[in-house]
Amino acid sequence: MIELTPLQRRFLRAQAHHLNPTVMIGANGLSEAVMRELARSLDAHELIKVRVFSDERDAREALLQQICDDLDCAPIQHIGKLLVLYRPGNEPKIELPDDKKSLNKPAPKAPAEPTSKRTASKPIASGRPGGNRRRRVGR
Numbered sequence: 001m002i003e004l005t006p007l008q009r010r011f012l013r014a015q016a017h018h019l020n021p022t023v024m025i026g027a028n029g030l031s032e033a034v035m036r037e038l039a040r041s042l043d044a045h046e047l048i049k050v051r052v053f054s055d056e057r058d059a060r061e062a063l064l065q066q067i068c069d070d071l072d073c074a075p076i077q078h079i080g081k082l083l084v085l086y087r088p089g090n091e092p093k094i095e096l097p098d099d100k101k102s103l104n105k106p107a108p109k110a111p112a113e114p115t116s117k118r119t120a121s122k123p124i125a126s127g128r129p130g131g132n133r134r135r136r137v138g139r
Helices: 006-016 032-045 057-071
Strands: 023-025 047-052 074-079 082-086
Touching: 006 047, 006 074, 006 082, 023 032, 032 047, 032 057, 047 057, 057 074, 057 082
Parallel strands: 023 047
Antiparallel strands: 047 082, 074 082
């Protein structure tokens, strides 16, 4: 199995958020055809979502473990009936972060210079009695 740091798992979870499930595991469980399809999808995409149509959480956990052992991939997330799996290809498509600096976090901003000398503490009066609000008449 592939060992990933918590930072790399978090990065891959974020990458998988918008993905749709590519493989669905039904009542027949992990058949040979399903395993071939999982391997093909991992080769093509590296990061995939799998939907499992089983109501038993323990059964889904066992499926996840068996898939990862048989296909040499890393479990990224198991939430509800969705499993997220990752296996890097020969030429990796997804660049995993090595440290916290490589995540896409915005740099700290410098304090902004004021653009005008007018302060925003008091509203500008319109000269109408009663302030800036217009009143509807006849209702």
